[in-house]
Each structure stands twice: as structure tokens, then as C-alpha cells.
Amino acid sequence: MIGKADRQMSFSDYWLLGKISEVSYYHRLRTWVFNNLNEEMFQPLFSYYGRESISPVYTFTAMLIQFEKGYSDREMEEESRFDDRIKYALTAPRDFDGIDAVTLCDHRKRLFNSEIGKEIFIKTISQAKEVGLFNKDNLHIIDSFMIWGSCARQDTYTMIYQGIKMVLRFMKFYEMEDASKKILKRTDYEENIKKPKIAWENEKEKAKLLEELVKDALSLVENIKTKKDIKDDLKKAIELLERIALQDVEITNDGHVKMIKGTAKDRIISVVDDEMRHGRKTSSKLSDGYKAEIITGGEKGSVVVGIEVDGANIADGEHMSDLIEQSRRNGVDIDKLYGDCAYSDFEEIEKRKEEGTDFCIRVPEATNPSGGFSKEEFKIDLEKGTVECPNGHIKQFDTEKTQKHEQVTVKFRAEECNDCPLKDQCTKSKKRENNKYTSI
Known part of the structure; x- marks a missing residue:
């Protein structure tokens, strides 16, 4: 049941009045809370029965303070x-007992899993515009970062074993275990172990x-699929089991199962959290879990x-269009968007330019892993449709394709390259041919 904020002032509260500056963050926030928040806004998140909770006005205001001051839930409890x-x-x-960390966590989950949280967010954005937080010089940036998953990564044996046990628990619930x-x-699926005990150094046993x-x-999956009226949770469980059973293996023509080399595309890495994935922010920074993209x-x-x-x-830039639309629904129009080269989606950029959004996207640096010339060493004229190599040879290309942002490859003839003094910096081909420049 929703709790009510205690606004009854005591003598000690009167003592505090005037001691906190009217221009301070605390006074301005207090004024905003009085003018904008009340328990009725949050009522749909709470039951009309049961033990009374702490007022959601207090907990929502506490979340705003956490955002400003960087307090953890435990620190906010003490403060x-x-x-x-x-x-x-x-x-x-002043005699308020405080907000415990568990309550903060519970109310945050209630709020931001509901439409109410989104409505309050949009309202806050609108008020921020009114006070000048979003002005002509506002800075819109799009970027991504990795989020570590909370579940441990599991190997193939553990995932399949635990996946079978998961399905069996569902079958027992629906009285299908016989x-x-x-x-x-x-016969060891009822044992309380993560995976079977074998001599793991023995390849034959593995x-x-x-x-x-x-x-x-697979036998379990096929058997359940023959049943009628399978419940949604059981159906989801057998689909997961089938996927993890097959993603890392190959079944030969004679029916034997063997592990495949490499990593399957979009591989599930935990049966506990089947949405976690292997990922990397850079070639040296690996992560198991999620990727967040924000504006x-x-x-x-x-x-x-x-x-x-x-x-x-998921590749950086995958959700650029969704994020722009989400920002608009949240009451924010983006005049100019800054991002790195991962967001150089030219079709999306052209589409958004027509809608009034400009982009400031960093162009990827030209590199050549072989150590030779990069495309910056070639003189490229996009208007005339010409490419001039470092030794002065010129080739034409189709400008209509480049205007549509289609890939164009320019090739120089072998006879032009064979006697070139710069050929070792241009190509490693023994025939000295098929030197190319790819336009964007």
C-alpha cells in the first residue's frame, strides 16, 4: 500500500528554515518537489491493501539526488x-528515519518498469527546457559502452546439462516427468551438480x-514437441535447449556428435541468462554480457x-535510428548529433538530414595493414570521378555510385604497375595488378 509523505513541521524543522540557501541545490529541489510531485501520481504502482510503504515522493526525490551527487543506494540510505x-x-x-537501500531498489524497479516513469521523465525534460538546460548550444552525443552480465559464462557441457535439468523441472511441474x-x-539429472563428474583430461570421456x-x-525436445497444448514457458525452455544443444556441435552422417571449431554466430553463453553474448569494444577489450547505446x-x-x-x-550503430525516434518521443528534438565512425550509416544520415538533423560523425582513418600506401596517398576527385595514384596514373570511376554511397573499386592495369618505382609500397601481388581504391 502506498505511503504518504509527512509534511507536518516540528520545532526543529522551523529551526532549519532559513539556514539552507534559496539558491542551493537542496532548496531548489525541495521547491520543485512541492510543485510537481504527489502520491497520486504513483498510486498505480502500489496496491490498495497491505502494509503501508514509504512515500514514493521520497524515493523518487532520492533518486534525483543520487543522480546529482553520485550516491550509491547504501550511501543514500545514510545520507x-x-x-x-x-x-x-x-x-x-528532521526526525525522518531515512530510506533503506532495499526500498530504494524496489521503488526504482517499480518506477522504471512502468509508463509512469516514462511520463515523469518526459515531464522532467520539458521543465529542463523551460529553465534553459536544453538551449541552442545543447550537446547531443551518441555512443555505446559494454555492460558485464551478472551470470557466469558456461561451457557447452554445463549449458546442455543445466538446460536438460531446467526442462525436466518444467515437466515435473506439469506432471510430465514419467x-x-x-x-x-x-540418470544423473536430479543430482545437485553443475555438470557430470568425469575425467576431464580424458578426451574419450569428454x-x-x-x-x-x-x-x-534432442530426444527430450522431440518428445515434448509431439505433445498438444504446450505451455508457453515450457515451449520457450525446449527452444532454448534445442539451440544450445546444437550451436557448438556437428552431427555426422553416422549419428556421432563432435565439437566444432570456432565460435558460433550469436552464440548463447549462459542458460541462466540466454540474452548474454560474447562481445568486444576493441580488439583487446572483451566482454560477456550486453552493450548499451545512448544519446x-x-x-x-x-x-x-x-x-x-x-x-x-551487436555492432555499434545498430540502434541509431531507434534512439533518435526514442529521443523524439521523450520530447527532445535533435538538431545536431555527434558520434564516432561507427555511426557513419549514410542511408540513415541522409534520411535524418531531410528531417532537419545534422550529423558530425568522425570519418575512419585510412589505414593499410600491409604497411603500404593508404587511400589518403591517392588523389581522389569525387566530382570528376578520378583517382590518381602516387606515381601519377589516373583512372575514372562512376560518380553516380559514389553519390548513392555505393562501394566503388578502381583497378590499375599490370603494365602500368610493373615498372613503377613505388610498386612495393602499393601492392604485394607478384603480378603487380589489381591495385584498388574503394570510395565511400
Whole structure:
């Protein structure tokens, strides 16, 4: 049941009045809370029965303070209990007992999993515009960062074994466990272990275990698929089991199962959290979990106005269009967007330019891994459609393709390159041919 804020002032509260400056963050926040927040706004998030909670006005205001001051939930618990300035900003009395960290976490989850949280966010953005936070010089930046998953990465054996156990728990719930006992070859799925105990240094034992697990998993999947009226949660579980059973293996023509080399595309890495993925921000920075893409706005880009989270293997720029649309729904029109070269989606850029959004996107640096000339060493005239090599040879290309941002390859003849003094810096080909420049 929703709690009510205690606004009854005591003698000690009167003592505090006037001691906190009217231009301070705490006084301005207190004034904003009085004018904009009330319990009725949050009522749909709470039941009308049961034990009364702390007022969501206090917890939402506490979240704003956390955003400004960088407090963790535990730090906010202490500050709301002992700091008079924080209590003043919360509109709470001086004898307020504070907000515990568990309540903060619970209310945050309720708020931001609901439409109410989005409505309050949009309202806050609108008010920020009114006070000049979003002005003509506001800075909109798009970028991404990695998020580590909270679940441990699992190997193939563990995932299949735990996936079978997961499906069996669903079958037991729906009173289907008797059928499973006739299908499965292994009998250790009810044991409280992460994966079977074998001599893991023995390759023959590992191969035997892999084949048993894969065949048990697929037999279980096929058996359940023949049933009628499969519940959605069980259906989802067998789809996951089938995928993890097959993603790392190959079944030969004679029915044997063997591990494949390399990593499967979009590979699931945990049966506990099947949305986690392998990913990398750079060639040296690996991550297992998720990737977040955000658009920030306001003064110095200090406010997040759009966010999308996906598997860590998603390429940067995948959600640029969605983020721009999300920002608009949140009441933010983007005049100019800054980003790195991952966001050089020319079709999207052309589309958004027609809608009034300019882009300032960094162009990728020209490199040549072989150590020879990069395309910067060639004189390229996009208007005339010519490419001049470092030794002065000129070739034509189709300017209509480059205007459509289509890839164009320019080739120089072997006879032009064979006697060139710069040929070792231009090509490693023994025939000295097919030197190329690719336009964007």
C-alpha cells in the first residue's frame, strides 16, 4: 500500500528554515518537489491493501539526488538518515528515519518498469527546457559502452546439462516427468551438480559425455514437441535447449556428435541468462554480457535522452535510428548529433538530414595493414570521378555510385604497375595488378 509523505513541521524543522540557501541545490529541489510531485501520481504502482510503504515522493526525490551527487543506494540510505540538507530536499521532517537501500531498489524497479516513469521523465525534460538546460548550444552525443552480465559464462557441457535439468523441472511441474524417464539415457539429472563428474583430461570421456548430453537433449525436445497444448514457458525452455544443444556441435552422417571449431554466430553463453553474448569494444577489450547505446543531451550532454540495450555482440550503430525516434518521443528534438565512425550509416544520415538533423560523425582513418600506401596517398576527385595514384596514373570511376554511397573499386592495369618505382609500397601481388581504391 502506498505511503504518504509527512509534511507536518516540528520545532526543529522551523529551526532549519532559513539556514539552507534559496539558491542551493537542496532548496531548489525541495521547491520543485512541492510543485510537481504527489502520491497520486504513483498510486498505480502500489496496491490498495497491505502494509503501508514509504512515500514514493521520497524515493523518487532520492533518486534525483543520487543522480546529482553520485550516491550509491547504501550511501543514500545514510545520507537520508543523518544529513539535514538531504531531508530538507526530500521534504521530510528532521526526525525522518531515512530510506533503506532495499526500498530504494524496489521503488526504482517499480518506477522504471512502468509508463509512469516514462511520463515523469518526459515531464522532467520539458521543465529542463523551460529553465534553459536544453538551449541552442545543447550537446547531443551518441555512443555505446559494454555492460558485464551478472551470470557466469558456461561451457557447452554445463549449458546442455543445466538446460536438460531446467526442462525436466518444467515437466515435473506439469506432471510430465514419467515420460522423460523413458527417453533419457543418463540418470544423473536430479543430482545437485553443475555438470557430470568425469575425467576431464580424458578426451574419450569428454566426447562420450558430449554425445550423451546432445542426444538426451534432442530426444527430450522431440518428445515434448509431439505433445498438444504446450505451455508457453515450457515451449520457450525446449527452444532454448534445442539451440544450445546444437550451436557448438556437428552431427555426422553416422549419428556421432563432435565439437566444432570456432565460435558460433550469436552464440548463447549462459542458460541462466540466454540474452548474454560474447562481445568486444576493441580488439583487446572483451566482454560477456550486453552493450548499451545512448544519446545524451542538455548542457555538456549531461542528460540521457535515449537508451537501447542489446547483446554484447551487436555492432555499434545498430540502434541509431531507434534512439533518435526514442529521443523524439521523450520530447527532445535533435538538431545536431555527434558520434564516432561507427555511426557513419549514410542511408540513415541522409534520411535524418531531410528531417532537419545534422550529423558530425568522425570519418575512419585510412589505414593499410600491409604497411603500404593508404587511400589518403591517392588523389581522389569525387566530382570528376578520378583517382590518381602516387606515381601519377589516373583512372575514372562512376560518380553516380559514389553519390548513392555505393562501394566503388578502381583497378590499375599490370603494365602500368610493373615498372613503377613505388610498386612495393602499393601492392604485394607478384603480378603487380589489381591495385584498388574503394570510395565511400
